[in-house]
Amino acid sequence: MCNHTHNMHNETWFMRATEGDLSAEEMRQWEAHLERCDACRQMSEAMAAVDHMLRTAPPPPTLPDDFTQATMARLQRQQQRQRWLVIFASILIIAIIVWLGGSALTSALASLSRTAHILIVGRDTIINALMRTTIGLMVSWRAFLPFVVMLAAIAGLWLMPNSVLATLTMLWISKRRQEFTT
Amino acid sequence: MEAEQLRAAKKGNQEAIAAIIETYQRPVFNLCYRMLGNRMEAEDIAQEALIKAITKLHLFDPSYSFKPWVLRIASNTCIDCLRRRKPEPSLDDMGEDGAWEWFPGHSPNPEREVMKQEQQSQVQDAVAQLQPLDRTVVALFYWEGLSYADISEVTDLTVPAIKSRLYRARRAMAEHLTQEAIHVQSYTQHA
Numbered sequence: 001m002c003n004h005t006h007n008m009h010n011e012t013w014f015m016r017a018t019e020g021d022l023s024a025e026e027m028r029q030w031e032a033h034l035e036r037c038d039a040c041r042q043m044s045e046a047m048a049a050v051d052h053m054l055r056t057a058p059p060p061p062t063l064p065d066d067f068t069q070a071t072m073a074r075l076q077r078q079q080q081r082q083r084w085l086v087i088f089a090s091i092l093i094i095a096i097i098v099w100l101g102g103s104a105l106t107s108a109l110a111s112l113s114r115t116a117h118i119l120i121v122g123r124d125t126i127i128n129a130l131m132r133t134t135i136g137l138m139v140s141w142r143a144f145l146p147f148v149v150m151l152a153a154i155a156g157l158w159l160m161p162n163s164v165l166a167t168l169t170m171l172w173i174s175k176r177r178q179e180f181t182t
Numbered sequence: 183m184e185a186e187q188l189r190a191a192k193k194g195n196q197e198a199i200a201a202i203i204e205t206y207q208r209p210v211f212n213l214c215y216r217m218l219g220n221r222m223e224a225e226d227i228a229q230e231a232l233i234k235a236i237t238k239l240h241l242f243d244p245s246y247s248f249k250p251w252v253l254r255i256a257s258n259t260c261i262d263c264l265r266r267r268k269p270e271p272s273l274d275d276m277g278e279d280g281a282w283e284w285f286p287g288h289s290p291n292p293e294r295e296v297m298k299q300e301q302q303s304q305v306q307d308a309v310a311q312l313q314p315l316d317r318t319v320v321a322l323f324y325w326e327g328l329s330y331a332d333i334s335e336v337t338d339l340t341v342p343a344i345k346s347r348l349y350r351a352r353r354a355m356a357e358h359l360t361q362e363a364i365h366v367q368s369y370t371q372h373a
Contacts (some may be wrong), residue, residue: 015349046356050308053359054324057305058298060215063225067211068204071229075199075236 008033009040018047185244192239202248203232209249209326210256216321217260217314219306227263231256250335253322257336261314307362308355316351319344 007013008030016022017030034041064070137144157165184205190198210231215224235242235252242251309317318337322328323344330341339347 011346011349011353014353015345018349018352019345042360043353043356046360047352050352050355050359053301053305053308054320054355056301057325058302060212060224060325061221063207063211067207067225067229068200071203071207071232072196072200074229075233078233078237 008037014044014047017044018051184248188239188242188244188248191236199236202236206235206249206252207232210252212325213253213256213318213321214260216306216309216325217257217317218263219310223263227259228256231259234259246335247332250328250332253326253328254336257318261318264314304359308358311354311358312351315339316347316354319347320351323348 013030013033016026022030034044187198187201191202207228211224211228214228214231215221218224218227231252235255238255242248309320312320315337319333319339322333322336328336330344333339333344334341337344
């Protein structure tokens with residue numbers, strides 16, 4: 001390794017030398033450095049050899065004559081496959097929508113049906129109960145009559161205004177007094 | 183003319199698509215071959231890259247040049263292919279490499295053909311030492327003759343970064359070839 005010019009042992013000098021970016025004076029310094037420094041000279045020669053090898057490399061093999069046709073055929077196959085995929089995906093999406101929509105519709109109809117059933121059955125039940133009560137009362141009115149009359153009397157007395165009650169009481173007392181005197 | 187072809191190809195015109203493939207198949211294949219080092223694989227990946235370019239034409243900005251765009255797709259496809267490869271090379275691959283193939287009767291000068299194949303093999307062997315992106319930069323600079331600005335468009339690297347990568351790639355290949363020469367020398371001395 002050379003000890004004369006340490007600052008030349010970096011890639012910037014190599015890069016600038018390779019790119020031809022060195023001034024005349026810098027080029028003279030660089031060449032002087034290469035004469036003194038074995039490592040840099042060997043690397044410079046090896047890189048020049050690589051550069052030459054790459055520039056003079058034989059061309060790649062030729063393409064087959066049917067390359068364009070083969071590529072077109074592959075493109076068409078791929079496009080056809082994509083078209084089928086789109087069709088399949090569309091059918092699948094429609095089927096899912098129909099299935100989910102149908103299921104939701106069925107569910108909604110079932111719910112409506114249940115509600116209607118409850119309403120109809122509930123109304124029937126209430127009417128049925130009222131009818132049964134009415135018929136029951138009509139059949140057994142005699143048994144319940146005293147009870148009903150008593151309840152009505154209590155309710156009448158309870159709800160009667162005090163003035164009416166006082167008047168009735170006075171009439172009852174006066175009538176009893178007349179009976180007693182006669 | 184090219185702009186018209188691209189417009190027609192975007193609309194699905196088969197003749198325009200064929201014309202575009204015809205125009206760009208060679209640079210695309212060359213880049214793939216230099217990056218992958220295998221003719222059959224390079225043909226397959228070149229087809230894949232061209233098909234990608236055609237199917238993604240709607241993403242191409244016509245105010246730019248088409249060649250760097252299609253080469254960028256080819257480079258990315260090759261990098262993906264290299265990443266998918268198994269880390270350990272198989273001995274069987276050597277036979278598939280275009281550099282090793284021999285077609286008797288195709289050349290009037292078999293000796294020159296052998297030398298050319300060996301030279302090709304040496305180049306591909308040196309390029310194979312590089313990272314995928316460095317291979318792209320080397321291939322575009324040396325064999326496609328692209329300017330630094332065009333390479334920058336293909337690779338998304340700055341011009342100083344491209345120069346630095348080129349330098350390091352040359353150095354890595356120089357070190358590899360020096361090592362190879364030392365191995366060969368020691369082998370012949372022992373033999």
